[in-house]
Amino acid sequence: MTPTAAHLASIRTPLLGWYDRNKRDLPWRRTKDPYAIWLSEVMLQQTQVSTVIPYWERFLARFPTVLALASAPLDDVLAGWKGLGYYSRARNLHRAAQEIVSRFGGKLPSSAEDLLSLPGFGRYTSGAVASIAFGEEAPLVDGNVARVFSRLFEVEGPPGDREREATLWELATLLVKGERPGDFNQSLMEHGATTCRPENPLCLLCPVRDACGAFRAGRVDELPPAKVRATPKKLTLALAVWSHADTLLFARRADSGLFGGLWELPAAEVDEDATPEETTLRLTAALGAGVRLESQLGTVKRQLTHRDLTLRLYRVSGPQRPSRSESFQELRWCTPTEAAALGMSTAMQRALEAAMTALA
Template identity: 90%
Template sequence: MATSPRVPTVTPSAAHLASIRAPLLAWYDRNKRDLPWRRTKDPYAIWLSEVMLQQTQVSTVIPYWERFLKRFPTALALASAPLDDVLAGWKGLGYYTRARNLHRAAQDIVSRFGGTLPSTAEQLLSLPGFGRYTAGAVASIAFGEEAPLVDGNVARVLSRLFEVEGLPGDREREATLWELAGLLVKGERPGDFNQSLMEHGATTCRPENPLCLLCPVREGCVAFKKGRVAELPPAKVRAAPKKLTLALAVWAHADTLLFARRADSGLFGGLWELPAAEVDEDATVEETTLRLTAALGTGVKLESLLGTVKRQLTHRDLTLRMYRVSGPKRPTHSAAFQELRWCTPAEAATLGMSTAMQRALDTVVGTQA
C-alpha cells in the first residue's frame, strides 16, 4: 500500500523569520484593505467578523456584519435574543452552525465571563464554536496575544515561504504550519502580523496566478527561489457533490402555510422550512406521498407539483420539489421535526430559513399570487 512521503520538520533560522516578519508587516501597513472590522477594537465585533468570514467572501460579509452588529451590538444582546432572531439575522450567509455556535458562545460569555470575551486563546477555546483558528484570531487581533492562526490563505503562504510539503489536511503538514505560525507571530503587533499573513494570501500569494513580482517577501520565499510556487500547496482533491432531492409539503390553511423546524444536526440544522422529506431522484407520486406522510405523522394527499428549485451547495447538488398537499387532519407536531407552525409567508420571513428554502417559498408564493 502506497504511503505519502513524510512531511519534513521545517526549522527556519532567525534570519529567515526576520526576513519575512518585518517586510510583511510594513507591506500590510501600506496595502491593507479598509475593512470595517479593522476600524474597531471591540473584541465582540472582531469575533463576529472572524466567524462570518469563515467560508464566506469579504464582499458578502461586510453588509451582514454591519446589520448583525446593529441588531445585536453586544454579547449580552446576542445571548438574550431568541435563537430564531439570530438565525433570521444570519439568513443568506449559509453554514448556519456558525450562528448557533455564536449564540451559545454568547450565552457562555455572559454566564461565565460577565459578558466580556476572555482575552486568551486558551480561554476562548473553551467556548462553543471556537477552534484553534478563531481563538488565535480573536486573541491576537483583539487582545494582542502572541497567538498563532492558520487558515487556508495562511497555509498557502507558509507552504510556499518555507517549502512545506504534503496535501491539505495531512496531520504532519498541519502541525508544521502551526509551528511556523507560532514562530512568526512572536514579536510586536501580533494581531496585525496575523492579518498581514491572511491579507497577503488573499490579495498577492493567491492560489492561481500569484503576484510574485509584487511580493514583499519573495527574497525569503523558498518556493519562489526554487520555481515551485505553482506546485505548493498541492491541490486537494474534492469529492463530487452528492445529489439530494427533497419533497416539500405546501400545506395551505386560510392564509397560512405549514412550516417545520429541523433537528439541530444535519443539513439546514435548526432552520425552518416547508416540511421536507428526502426522496429518490426518480421517486413516484406514491413513494413521495409515503415519505411526506411519515415525516408529518399524518395522512397526506399530493395534489400537484408547484415547482422545482435547484441549488448548488458545497457538497451537494440540491433539488427541491414543492408539492401542494392536503389531508384530513392538520398536523401540529411531528417526531421528525422540532416544531411545526402555521403562519403566513410574511410571518415566515422572520424565521431562520436557508436561502434554498426561501427560494422555494418565494416560488410557491409566486404560483399562488
C-alpha cells in the same frame, strides 16, 4: 528544519511594513471591540469579504453586544444570518454568547486557551480573536496562511495531511512571537488574499519574495498542491406546501445536519426517481399525519458546496392539520409575511417564493 531567527525576521518585518502600507480598509479593522472582531472572523469563514461587510454591519446593529446576542431568541439570530449559509456558525455564535455571559460576565476571555473552550471556537478562531482583539501571541492558520507558508518554507503534502498541518502550526507559532501579533497575523492573511493568491500570484509585488523557498526553486505554481474536491452528492427533498386560510405549514429542523435549526416548508428526503406514492409515504412519516398529494407545483435546484440539491414542491392536504411531529423541533402555521421573519435558508426561501407564485 526549524527556521533561524534571521530567516523569521526576514519574513516578519517586511510583511508588517507591507501590511501597514497596503491593508484593505475593512470595517472590523476600525474597531477594538472584541465582540465585533469575533463576529467578523466567524462570518469570514468560507465567505467572501465583499459579502460579509453588509451582513456584519446589519448584524451588529441588530445585536450590538454579547449580551444582546445571548438574550435574543435563536430564531432572530438565524433570521439575521439568512443568506450567509453555513448556519451552524450562527447557532454556535449564539451558544458561545450565552456561555460568555454565564461564565465570563459578558466579556470575551482574552486568551486563546479560554476562547477554545467556547462553542464554535477552533484553533483558528481562538488564535485570531486572541491576537487581533487582545494582542496575545497566539498563532493561526487558515487557507491563506497555509498557502503562504507552503510557498515560503516549501512545506510539502496535500491540504489536510496531518504532518503538513502540524508543520504549518509550528511555523505560525514561531512567527507570531514579537511585536503586534494581531497585525502580523492579519498581514499573513492579507498577503495570501491579495498577493500570494492561489492562481496567478503576484510574486513581483511580494514583500518577502527573497525569503520564499518556492520562488527561488521555481515551484510557486506547485505549492500547495491542489485540494481534490469530492463530487457533490445529489440530494432530493419533497416539500409539503400545505395551505389553510391565509397560512402555510412551516417546520423547524433539528439543530444538527443540513439546514440545522432552520425553518422550511416541511421536507422529506426522497429518491431521485421516487413515485408519487413513495413521496406521499415519506411526507406522511415526516409530518406524523396523513398527507394527500394534490399536485406538483414546481422544482427548485440549488448548488451547495457538497450537494446538488433538488427541492420538489407538492401541494398537499390531509384530514387533520398537524401541530407537532417527532421529525421536527416545531411546526407552525404562518402567513408568508410572518414566515419572512423566520430563520430560513436561501434555498428554502427560493422554494417558498416558487410555491407562492404557483399558488397565486
